[in-house]
Amino acid sequence: MNWQDLSHRTLQGQRISRDEALALLESSDDELLAVLDAAFIIRKAYFGRKVHVQVIRNARSGRCSENCGFCSQSVAATSDIQRYSMQTSEEILGGAIEARRLGAKRYCIVTSGRRPSDNDIERICETARRIKKTEDCGSVEICTSLGILDDKQASDLRHAGVDRYNHNLETSERFFPTICSTHGYSDRIATTKAVKRAGLDLCCGGIIGLGETLADRVDLAFSVDAVEADSIPVNFFNPRSGTPLDKTQPPTPADCLRALAMFRFVNPKREIRAAGGREACLGALQALALYPANSIFTDGYLTTTGQGWEADRRMLAAAGFSPSGWTQA
Numbered sequence: 620m621n622w623q624d625l626s627h628r629t630l631q632g633q634r635i636s637r638d639e640a641l642a643l644l645e646s647s648d649d650e651l652l653a654v655l656d657a658a659f660i661i662r663k664a665y666f667g668r669k670v671h672v673q674v675i676r677n678a679r680s681g682r683c684s685e686n687c688g689f690c691s692q693s694v695a696a697t698s699d700i701q702r703y704s705m706q707t708s709e710e711i712l713g714g715a716i717e718a719r720r721l722g723a724k725r726y727c728i729v730t731s732g733r734r735p736s737d738n739d740i741e742r743i744c745e746t747a748r749r750i751k752k753t754e755d756c757g758s759v760e761i762c763t764s765l766g767i768l769d770d771k772q773a774s775d776l777r778h779a780g781v782d783r784y785n786h787n788l789e790t791s792e793r794f795f796p797t798i799c800s801t802h803g804y805s806d807r808i809a810t811t812k813a814v815k816r817a818g819l820d821l822c823c824g825g826i827i828g829l830g831e832t833l834a835d836r837v838d839l840a841f842s843v844d845a846v847e848a849d850s851i852p853v854n855f856f857n858p859r860s861g862t863p864l865d866k867t868q869p870p871t872p873a874d875c876l877r878a879l880a881m882f883r884f885v886n887p888k889r890e891i892r893a894a895g896g897r898e899a900c901l902g903a904l905q906a907l908a909l910y911p912a913n914s915i916f917t918d919g920y921l922t923t924t925g926q927g928w929e930a931d932r933r934m935l936a937a938a939g940f941s942p943s944g945w946t947q948a
């Protein structure tokens with residue numbers, strides 16, 4: 620396949636087909652740079668060489684009633700992680716100030732659990748209002764990820780100043796029951812719709828490498844397009860000890876990069892993040908993720924550390940990319 624031709628057709632508004640998306644994932648390692656170059660043509664047209672840098676905070680960790688097989692925060696997991704209840708508004712606000720000090724464009728507040736209680740929503744809303752009023756937080760945007768949401772909760776968050784809500788589809792509809800039985804794909808779709816109805820930006824992506832087929836990855840990319848995700852986190856499965864999937868072989872760096880390129884072709888104008896597992900799965904090739912993706916998390920993930928902002932900053936600079944929303948030299 621002529622990958623550059625596919626980029627130009629995509630830029631002219633032609634939708635990539637499922638067969639073409641699958642062909643991207645099936646392409647050989649010898650074609651990897653050509654595929655990334657083609658994805659970069661699209662990425663550059665819409666985002667230049669800017670990288671949206673986000674900081675994530677785990678505001679409540681572990682003890683989740685759900686049984687997502689990949690997740691160390693499930694009550695079913697025996698993983699050696701910190702488990703704690705919802706942090707105070709003061710602590711979460713402190714994280715926003717730190718995120719801004721690092722220069723982050725967006726601060727993501729995440730809590731474990733199936734769905735937020737009224738008290739959870741109240742605390743997050745109070746904190747969002749404080750973040751928006753605090754000078755040291757600058758204009759940092761707020762994303763929250765609190766589980767399954769109803770219309771009122773979504774609307775309350777929006778009115779408190781939350782800009783975006785994350786709720787991942789995780790994988791294809793076909794494969795989802797293999798990784799989770801305590802809630803269904805339809806629950807996840809319903810939350811994405813509530814988020815959109817409330818006027819919040821939707822952040823919605825998934826995980827590569829859970830044992831799904833390449834066709835499942837294509838389905839996920841088209842599904843997040845169908846729910847009109849504004850931002851798409853593509854996570855790379857870094858198996859956690861103590862989870863049902865802890866013996867799963869992580870995806871290769873080349874598979875991660877092909878997946879990012881495919882997501883870019885299917886979702887040309889959307890923010891695409893090389894998210895959790897970037898350092899662990901991409902290793903020395905992680906800078907190449909910036910060619911299809913235009914966003915990263917920095918300073919660690921929910922239960923694992925990253926390489927840190929200094930190393931991320933050097934990586935961006937060495938590859939000729941610059942963070943957007945950056946406030947410090």
Ligand code: SF4
Pocket residue numbers: 683684685686687690691692693694730731732733766
């Ligand atoms: S709902 Fe979220 S926190 Fe709970 S097990 Fe699933 S992924 Fe983990």
